[in-house]
Amino acid sequence: MSGGVDSSVTAKLLADPSNGYDLSAVFMRNWDTRDESGADDGCEWKKDWEDVQRVCRMLDIPVKMIDLSREYWLRVFEPSLRDWASGLSPNPDVWCNKEVKFGALLDRLTKESAFSNAWLATGHYASKTWDTSNRLTQPRPMLRKPLDSTKDQTYYLSSISENSLSRALFPLSQLTKAQVRNLAIEWKLPTATRDESMGLCFVGERKRFSEFISQYIVPKPGPIVDMTTGKKAGVHQGLWNYTIGQGAKISGMPQRMFVAKKDPRANVIFVVPGADHPALYVEGIRVRDFHWIWADDEPPEVSRPSGLEAHIKYRHCMTDVPCTVHRWVLCTSLFKFGPPTACRDTYGLRIIFHTPQKGIAPGQIATIYSEDWCLGCGVIEEVIRT
Template structure:
């Protein structure tokens, strides 16, 4: 339980059934590493909310400190990715490495299931009964993108009580139950940044600055200076000091340490904004030993992909090398705003197959390619 309305309602739904429940709250970030004190830390408020809900449901709860595991298995790899100038998604890896990894390892060996408030479904393959991660009924809240790094072992013990419930219904259930957090706003952003801190200010405490030029992509005219490639993401707006016109990040050259920007009128159709092909060198299928067999063929495997949580899936062709876990994903139509480090998630219909960090992109401008 996180203290939010989703996991609170998930607990209530299970409490109404024949389950012997214990609530677990994960503490993933230790503010003392930064400030030397926990005063005003967000996790304390969340833990208090968990205890209040559990008191109402009459179920025991306990906190498990996984801040060290989170630091080593999620935060430090993310820092290395940012340092390279790429754009990681720690929330995806947190579910696979921590929630359905380190947390499971820390639980008593006789537990049967780990339930969460994620909007996702679990089914089983009709022939071999292996677990399958499926999209939730509420497509606007579907969280399979964030769960895509889960292992088959973790998925096997997962329960998703909100699989067939709309977010509006979740809040109605919470209000009817008298939960104090029924109207609580959803947490946004990374858990370790907090609500009152600017992301770049926070990250600047961990990533070494590496200043470089910001160039207009058509003319190569220098428009400003960046403090590190990690401070800009392909596709995002870029407001530069001294310029009244809003620009957009069109690309980054890692070798030259250059950020390229484009004018708004160029963004719509500029080839540099579009990616035709991506490569993930360490793609992780949920069924590790059973990737789609056609992915190894010349024609490849037809699937749909998401490179961001808030996007509609797009059709792709997937090819994997026979040796290693390198996967090449080709878009049917070039896709806009793809950045190295982002997570590419593959689907077969509603079935989530797995994910991988984007290591290379092939863009639509001759001679311009993002790579390490």
């Protein structure tokens, strides 16, 4: 439970006696404010923890807090810092689900005899079904989109393992956000009118991202260059302050400029005029470290010349778009692309969009779907332009 309305309604639904569940609640403390200020006063997690306890008292559910701030720091935050510093655009919330919620937390609970065979229920808007088509194997879990497409959170869950997914419950799968809010009000839950949390979990609503991240990364000024003229348009204080596809506030320009490209080696940001400039669009992407939720069952179509016809999301808040997926080989020893026999191989995916897409940045997560079935995700290595 997080202290929000979604996990509160999830707890209430599961607490219905007709379900027959033996319930216990757990609150994860993922961020230690003392890492920033040296003091533990005014911490956002305290308000969340108080709300969780209020809901659990009302529902008569035992609850405890587990401190996973060290695991979060080492497995999620530090890797994200390295990516931001190098000009990439990571998504820590995706890795939080894999490494912490469905990783460290599930491992911690499994080691406790009382929870060794427990299910882990969350307030995510996602669905799960079981594939029983192969009679020779055990049923396999399938991560699917929920009823409320506007709140679909399968993108954030696309990195978890099959084993973790098999133990997950998503009670909100057939509810809309409006229905969840109305149920919370009807049941008079303490969190019924609480605002929805937005943004990165460790930044929250406290301050601007650039202000927060500047506490951890030393500024590295560099030029902002207008791609259309080749002239210097301004100065940036660090590649992490700009995201490809987003507007760049540059004084003295006759038209609003948008970030089209970053050059980490030269520490340069390239911008173009207008939100629909051709330089903002790409034909496809190359994705490394792709994780299929069914790790031993990669779709055979990706190795065929015609490829796998699928859909993709490269941001959470977007409608998935059609694409064709092929196997891709990176020659790591030669630092170039080539045939499998030329070098030590690292495999990824080459994904071509059916229509050009814009605002795609290396480091983002690319999630693949077959209709409403989420197959897995990987990290965008580079974009493909014609």
